[in-house]
Amino acid sequence: MPRALIITGEGFEDVELLYPYYRLVEAGFYVDIAAPSKGRVRGKHGYEVDATVGLDEVDPTGYDLLVLPGGRGPERARVHPRAGVVVRSFFEEGKPVAAICHGPQLLITAGVVRGRRLTSYWGIRDDLVAAGAQWVDERVVVDGNLVTARYPPDIPFWMREFMRLLERRGLLAPYPKS
DSSP: OEEEEEEEETTTTTHHHHHHHHHHHTTTTTHHHHHSSSSSEEEETTTTEEEEEEEOEEEEEOOOOOEOBBBTTTHHHHHHHHHHHHHHHHHHOOOEEETTTTTHHHHHHHTTTTTTTEEOOOGHHHHHHHOOEEOOOOSSSETTHHHHHHHGGHHHHHHHHHHHHHHHHTOOOOOOOO
């Protein structure tokens, strides 16, 4: 069974975490949610998820892909000493990564945006450009193994392109029969 990792923290944008979580589970992935510490994590609109692993416990070699939802979660996760190391390892291995809204803040921390074409929430555009990214205002941008989007209305387009990338990489399991 392919394995997915979602990295977040308190104040995540609820729909940006839950939509890809359920979409990946539906497609046959085992999904772990990582946060600075294991346990309950509350989204900015009140939904709670269980962080099944703390960032200290994450072995990125055990995962096939990474998802970085937005909201305040990336800001709170990126200060953890292992956050950048974990994210960077997905790029070093060329594994698929999806980031939306403020999720690319973790990409900045990992030092992986220089020369990459991507999008994000408008409020972090200058941070991405300062880190060397080519920022564009499009609802979804695919650059190699990275798929990015701006904010919640872009989610269907973001996940469609991410699922297409997973299909091209041979990571999608056959659709389960009910």
